[in-house]
Amino acid sequence: MKIGIITGASAGLGIELLRAAVKRCPDIDTYWLIARRKDRLEALKTEFPEKTLRAVPLDLTKEESFNTLLDLLKAEKPEVKLLVNNAGMGKLCDFDTVDRESQLTQIDLNCRALTAVTHTCLPYMTKGSAVINISSIASFAPTPRMTVYCSTKAYVQSFSRALREELKPKGINVLAVCPGPMDTEFLGVAGCEKGKSRTFDMLPHQNPTKMADTAVRDALRGKSVSTMGPFYNFYRILAHILPKCILMKFTRC
């Protein structure tokens, strides 16, 4: 059984990544969809009657969730052709004004869960499999007022690049995807809806459908980083060249 596993599949970019994977990966017949809201995952089944969709309701900030996933893999022994680590959240705030728990949850979900899910799934991945890790343009430079979030996404970027090198001999590609702002539930959760952050309001917002399609295409092409559109591709180059102290005058949210 060839499967795709998508975390954060109950909303936003995650749903679009499922749609893009179904379109671009005809050999995958089954998808395991992970998120906390089971009803949302179940509702997706009607959209793809030709595929087997399995709702796997898990809170990825909880340690036992990784064991549940491991048990499922051990029981079914699938070939994981595609793993998409998409579940993530951020908080727009001054670091010291928000409770410790909210700050640490970003690390638990964006870094710890992504690492744990990858580690759990890798033994079931083979030549030609791909891992897609959702990072962010926030990984390119430190982002004051999204201090923890940008740091978690820099981790995702670095983790993905290093793991890609490690897995090259096995023929498994790892892609880091770096979206700009997208109008999903993320903005409400992070507290950066319109009017809350000058930077978020000014930046071009990206279409999650196009972002997901570009991500899956780039993963299948064996790319290492995926950024969409001339504005953010130029920013990615600029961020490599400019000193961080200058960049941060513009990245402050």
Ligand SMILES: NC(=O)c1ccc[n+]([C@@H]2O[C@H](COP(=O)([O-])OP(=O)(O)OC[C@H]3O[C@@H](n4cnc5c(N)ncnc54)[C@H](OP(=O)(O)O)[C@@H]3O)[C@@H](O)[C@H]2O)c1
């Ligand atoms: N939107 C943006 O502006 C933007 C920009 C750059 C990068 N990104 C990144 O893109 C990815 C997708 O974000 P999005 O914009 O699609 O956000 P979203 O609409 O808020 O979706 C987040 C997904 O993560 C899941 N999730 C949240 N907490 C979870 C937990 N504890 N356990 C399991 N699943 C959990 C949510 O499902 P449940 O609530 O059902 O658990 C949901 O499916 C994230 O990694 C985000 O950092 C977003």
